[in-house]
Amino acid sequence: MTAVYPPPAAPNRPVHPTPKLRRAASHRFAGGVARGLAEHLGVEVVVLRVAFVALAFFAGLGVVLYAAFWIFVPQSVGTAAPPSRERGRERHQALALIIVLIAATMLTGLGTDTDTGSGDWLWPLLVAGPGVILLWRQADESQRQRWFSLDGRSRVAGWLRALIGATLVVAGLIFFSLGRGGIGDALAAMRGAGLLLVGLLVIFGPYLLRQTRELGAERRARIRAQERAEVAAHVHDSVLHTLTLIQRQVEDPREVARLARAQERELRAWLYRPDGEEPDRTFAAALRGVAAEVEDAHGVSIEIVCVGDCPVDDRLSALIAAAREAMVNAAKYAGGAAISVFGEADEDTVTVFVRDRGPGFDPDAVPADRLGVRESVLGRMRRNGGAANIRSEPGEGTEVELEMRRADAGRSAVGRTNT
């Protein structure tokens, strides 16, 4: 009996299912309806756009359809922006179609319908239409986000666009009422409309206001609850666990101190550090990280102060490694006395001071076979183009001073010395 294999899947069939009908967030001229539909149906955008324009001539069917899609189809979120050339082409295409639409309406609409009176709505529509498009685009989510962003320029642009849109719509309405009769009729109509609007506001205003307020209050409450939950989760994950560990290890004071110190550091970092600071990518963060490691490994307490900050390059990595060695030495030989670390990054140099209050030593009396200070601190700094200086007097403690020119500032300095 021959085995029957299922036929292989047709290779030209798309593997992924048809995307859900969504308005495109990018690639859009007015609402992204055509682009969204095109992606959904798998047709070229141009075809759809032309179709919408063509349909517009059947009693405005295309326009109505487009508007309906715009209102009822949700917008997709977070699609990558297309390359700008593509976007430019799209824009030209859309503009050309709109011009065609306007030209065609002018030719057909004006030529045939002026005497029947139905031409009256064409001009107002042509004026108000772009206004409506402007306003609705503004209300789209991605636009609105930009609108309320802190960037002052885009906010001004947003308001400006909204103003232009509203003006266009109102102008269209005025045109419309003008077409129905004389200027007196138009004014009366506008006045009536205005009165109606005021009446509606009086009736529904309080309701609307309450709705907005409740919405705002609810949002605030939700944000607060979320933050609370996050704090609770963090305290549970870290602080409570550490306290439990400490209770279990009461007999080992060294371990208890280590746990408490590590937890304090972690909690402080979480509470007080600005969000933007990336761990270990900058000089200050790297120095703090190294100090934390030494604290944990040697059970000492290091007070660290950082002034200024800059990105870490190879030379600064060497500086940080040398600082680490200095801290380890301080931790080993200072007999548990306080250790202060001060790091400062200014425009052209980075300096680090590691100071302890221990017994101190005579740097010249260090035997030649001890490599800690000589190679890891002094040698490393010298090899990388920096300088190190050790001050120590018996009874006064020890201070290691490390200095390194910053690479970006150093380049010009090197250039100067070479010429």
Next chain:
Amino acid sequence: MNTSETSSAPVEGTPRTRVVLVDDHRMFRTGVRAEIGEAVEVVGEADDVASAVAVVTETRPEVVLLDVHLPGGGGVEVLRRCASLIPAVRFLALSVSDAAEDVIGVIRGGARGYVTKSITGDELIRAIGRVGEGDAVFSPRLAGFVLDAFAATDVPPIDEDLDRLTQREREVLRLIARGYAYKEIARRLVISVKTVETHVSAVLRKLQLSNRHELTRWATDRRLV
């Protein structure tokens, strides 16, 4: 091992500094009182903003040890409400927080110094003594914040002599940040301890009064305000 530095502690026979303790944790107040009660006279305690203002106004101590986080508005609120008393009563912030906004906030509110709760009893007594005499007390971390705040290079030319730290003041702050005691700074720069304290007080004055531009920008950069 640090006994060589106790010479700046109050001399026997002089009247003890009158101190009010403000902290919302009773355990902590008890602990501090036990640590410093020998050397200073604790004349009152308070656990929130309202009681702190009442106690300080009533007892008129020389130094108030002020916690930064308090129910009812925090240490800054106490400073604000006691503003009329400030030159006569000196405030020393004593907090577990070493966040920049807390430190700069109470200093600008009028506190004469800032120390963290990890300070030892002896150092706290010395700090109280110095604040009581009208000098400023900076922890290394506070010195670091100040250096950071004044570090901007493109300074607006207005009020330059008022806003900028002098070279000497910067040097003194840098040594404080490196963990030096005032006495060691004096020896190192070959000046008197009194001069060191004058420099530090000048820094504090600038921090409170003048450097609007830099501090505002610095705080804005860090999203503190």
